[in-house]
Amino acid sequence: MNPPVVKGFKPYGQQYDLKKSEPVIILFEEYESVKLCDYEMLNHISACEIMGVSRPTFTRIYASARQKIATALAEGRQISIEGGRVAFDKDWYLCQDCKCYFNNPDMDMEIRKCPLCKSENFKFIGQSTVKETSPDTDEELCVCPLCGYSIKHMQGKPCKDNVCPECKVPLKRNNLL
Amino acid sequence: MKIAITSNGKELNSNVDPRFGRCSYFVIYDTESKSHEFFENPNKNAENGAGPASVQFVADKGVSKIVSGEFGMKIKSLLDSLKIQMIVIKDPVKTIQDIIDMLNK
Secondary structure, X not given: OOOOOOOEEOOOOOOOOOXXXXXXXXXXXXXXXXXXXXXXXXXXXXXXXXXXXXHHHHHHHHHHHHHHHHHHHHHOXXXXXXXXOOOOOOOEEEEOOOOEEEEOOOOOOOXXXXXXXXXXXXEEOOOOOOOOOOOOOOOOEEEOOOXXXXXXXXXXXXXXXXXXXXXXXXXXXXXXX | OEEEEEEOOOOOOOEEOOEOOOOOEEXXXXXXXXXXXXXXXXXXXXXXXXXXXXXXXXXXXXXXXXXXXXXXXXXXHHHHHHOOEEEEEOOOOOEHHHHHHHHHO
């Protein structure tokens, strides 16, 4: 599959204050199932073959996707597309030492070391994990720019709404510091 | 073995260009003779199709690996069929010399 073109959708024109609601998280495979069935108009059998899952599993993913989309529409919640068990059209490895990504175009040959730094400390990330998008891997924090105090970032809630108890200044996102 | 590296300038202390198709220069480094050569990218200001054209350009030089910061979406299938390996560097402040040193390690 190819990654979705956006990371999510936001409602607009709220009739009353919905700011407190959490976004609905749609997994990549759920997004893909809806795209295949309702956008590309494939039937469930061809769609499940493309996604490489069994027919019952596909139906479960698809049902869950529709349920989540309906929830977002009915409750006026944000949709965030992330995570899940997916492999994009690429097989990628990540070297833990030089932090480079590389692929293996010659599938007949096994990769033994990083092509750049020759380190053997690399891992395969192409299948069953998500490249840089898994919700748990990169924990987002709201951090105080002065003293470094941090709390876990709540999605949909701006960091600046939190104030550092020590320095009384608005917090900032950790990856923006 | 020849390796292409995308570069911002034509000196060894230039930084790696994070884009592949529209990078300023290509460095072709030969791991056997330890020699390097700079080529200006003819597709730098191309409206479209810079990626595939650049693939053509470096493939003609006989490279088997490409080091860059990011590859466009049309590139992967092309490079797969040519059996050229992509190496994506997420750290943009590396110089060409750094990369060559790493390759020689």
